[in-house]
Amino acid sequence: MTPGLYVVATPLGNLQDLSPRAREVLQSVAVIAAEDTRHSQILCRQWDIRTALVSVHDHNERDRLEGLLARLGAGEAIALISDAGTPLISDPGYLLVRGARAAGVPVYAVAGPSAVVAALSVAGIPCDRFVFEGFPPAQAAARRAYFEALASEPRTLVFYESPHRLAASLGDLSATFGEQREAALVRELTKRFEEGRLSTLGELAAHARAHTPRGESVLVVRGAPPASGIGEGERVLALLIDALPLRQAVDLTVAITGASRKAIYARALELKSS
Structure with missing residues (x-):
């Protein structure tokens, strides 16, 4: 097994979603850093993965960090998994990945499920x-x-x-x-x-x-609908539209406020026709 830290995505629920590569990595590394070892044992039993598990969760990641980095520095291969899905996405593991990168240890993504x-x-x-x-x-x-x-x-x-x-x-x-x-x-x-x-x-x-x-x-x-694009431009345009030609009033309003030219021009036409 090539030494390094393997960040392995595991099934969200259906255990059949474990990829062949993920299974091979989990069977081959020296140790699996798991968010909850009791939970991960279910996955390991399903796929005959007999690799040792060590817990790495929100409350102990800093305490585990030194030992895991020492093993990585010694040339071991370690897998990081969470309870479900891709590690680090609202799950533990950031400190370990960051520490491995800082130490010059290769970090590999074993892609798969993400909620x-x-x-x-x-x-x-x-x-x-x-x-x-x-x-x-x-x-x-x-x-x-x-x-x-x-x-x-x-x-x-x-x-x-x-x-x-x-x-x-x-x-x-x-x-x-x-x-x-x-x-x-x-x-x-x-x-x-x-x-x-x-x-x-x-x-x-x-x-x-x-x-x-x-x-x-x-x-x-769904994201918020787009704003009209006028904002402060409405007030500035109202001051300029009667004193200047339409195009010049639009140009100055856009330059002063940064508002949308399209929206300001449309509003200027409305004001001129009213």
Whole structure:
């Protein structure tokens, strides 16, 4: 096995989604750094992976770091896995990958399942441009402020949420983004009771209040509609339009405010014809 750190994606739920390469790596490395060794033993038993497991999670990653880096520095091959999906995506492992890079140890991606990409692929919401935001804050006030800061984001937004906070988060999203903002709720990806709902934030919030969900969910929220592009330009244009030729008034308004030329020109035509 070529020495280095192997960041291995593992199934989200269906154990058949483990790739042949991922299985080979997990069988061949010296040790597997796993978020929860008890959980990962299920995967290992399914695929006859007998490699030793060592726990690396949010509460002990700093303590484990020195020992794992020493083993990597000695020429061993180590695999990093999370409970499900691709490590580091709202999961532990950043310190280990960062430490390996700093030490000059090769880091290899063994690509595979990711809840973010899987949810986007089935949501039915534009996914050519998106922002992954992970888990929203647990406290209500912090969560609302967090959503308010994202309300005008034009790109599709992706959030993770736990079952006991799902209804509260959807309620806050609906209040902040508007009840009619389109969104998809995807949960239990690749598992027996996988569910996907494409609707509005208002409807999804009502559904979550009426039905206690199981398992972690992925929320995919359509981005904010584009603004008019005028803003401060409206006031400046109103001052210039009567004193200057239309084109010059438009040019100066755009130069002063940075507003959209197309929007300012359209508004200037409206003002001239009124």
